[in-house]
Amino acid sequence: MIIDQTRLPGALVELSLTDLPAMVEAIQSLRVRGAPAIGVAGAIGLAVLATRAATDNPATFDAVIAEAAQALATARPTAVNLAWAVQRVLAAGQIGGASPSVRAATMRAEAIAIVDEDIAMCASIGAHGASLLRGGMSVLTHCNAGSLATAGIGTALAPVYTMYARGDVIRVFADETRPLLQGARLTAWELDRAGVPVTLLTDGMAASVMRSGVIDAVLVGADRIAANGDVANKIGTYGVAVLARHHGIPFYVLAPTSTLDPHTLHGDTMHIEMRDGDEVRNLGGVTTAPAGVMVYNPAFDVTPAALVTAIITDRGVFHPPFHFAS
Numbered sequence: 001m002i003i004d005q006t007r008l009p010g011a012l013v014e015l016s017l018t019d020l021p022a023m024v025e026a027i028q029s030l031r032v033r034g035a036p037a038i039g040v041a042g043a044i045g046l047a048v049l050a051t052r053a054a055t056d057n058p059a060t061f062d063a064v065i066a067e068a069a070q071a072l073a074t075a076r077p078t079a080v081n082l083a084w085a086v087q088r089v090l091a092a093g094q095i096g097g098a099s100p101s102v103r104a105a106t107m108r109a110e111a112i113a114i115v116d117e118d119i120a121m122c123a124s125i126g127a128h129g130a131s132l133l134r135g136g137m138s139v140l141t142h143c144n145a146g147s148l149a150t151a152g153i154g155t156a157l158a159p160v161y162t163m164y165a166r167g168d169v170i171r172v173f174a175d176e177t178r179p180l181l182q183g184a185r186l187t188a189w190e191l192d193r194a195g196v197p198v199t200l201l202t203d204g205m206a207a208s209v210m211r212s213g214v215i216d217a218v219l220v221g222a223d224r225i226a227a228n229g230d231v232a233n234k235i236g237t238y239g240v241a242v243l244a245r246h247h248g249i250p251f252y253v254l255a256p257t258s259t260l261d262p263h264t265l266h267g268d269t270m271h272i273e274m275r276d277g278d279e280v281r282n283l284g285g286v287t288t289a290p291a292g293v294m295v296y297n298p299a300f301d302v303t304p305a306a307l308v309t310a311i312i313t314d315r316g317v318f319h320p321p322f323h324f325a326s
């Protein structure tokens with residue numbers, strides 16, 4: 001079961017995904033999105049398909065889970081959490097001599113563990129991140145790294161929720177996040193629903209609001225963090241980091257350890273997903289550009305570690321120079 005995030009904020013619709021094509025489509029079309037959430041979706045999806053194949057003979061079971069793992073792990077390329085979570089569930093089922101039903105049960109337990117760990121990691125990020133903030137501050141965020149993007153209270157928004165729960169209010173300025181408007185449709189929706197004061201900006205307004213002096217910190221999530229601290233996150237994040245540096249505003253990246261990719265040494269070798277140009281040519285089903293105009297539509301960019309004030313994970317607050325080892 002997922003919340004279909006493409007329907008928000010207009011409608012809160014739950015979708016039941018019952019087969020592999022539906023699961024892959026949901027991840028690729030961003031019905032479920034956000035690095036930790038797609039990891040959880042991939043893990044649960046594989047466990048569901050393994051459970052369904054548990055009555056098959058071992059050879060068929062192996063073929064079913066191998067095909068599902070491959071398709072789910074590669075549904076989107078940039079967020080490392082997806083392949084990481086799918087691989088964990090697949091590996092949990094590799095028990096020599098065990099029946100498919102025992103293997104499927106083990107995979108199911110591993111998927112549930114990934115969900116539970118994600119919830120706990122978000123809470124821990126919230127506690128560590130809150131140590132850097134004070135009630136009454138204003139922060140700027142980009143895209144959606146809140147509860148919709150995880151199984152828990154989010155990553156970038158986790159300190160905001162943690163502090164709000166104890167009576168310390170943080171005001172959030174949310175970039176709308178073109179082209180797919182995760183900031184407007186999702187971040188503004190979930191913060192408003194939770195009672196957290198949120199002010200929506202178009203992406204081009206971030207510079208002006210920073211210059212006005214009201215922003216105390218930038219909080220963003222991440223899809224992949226290289227060993228040297230380079231950060232892949234939603235397209236536009238790099239620009240926000242440059243602006244933050246220019247205005248002397250701390251730029252914090254908040255992510256679970258499942259987003260760290262120590263095998264990628266720096267951001268230049270990260271695979272950045274390129275998406276369909278129609279996402280830029282159209283807005284809300286309305287054509288806003290000449291049909292067929294050439295479009296550049298990377299889903300993510302890389303912020304160099306040199307622009308990052310600190311990386312906050314469930315394990316604590318890390319300051320430069322960053323060295324994430326496996």
Ligand code: MRU
Nearest residue numbers: 033034035143145149221222234
């Ligand atoms: O394309 P999306 O919406 O999946 O991109 C999501 C982001 O870039 C988030 O900021 C990132 O995954 C962190 S989510 C906790």
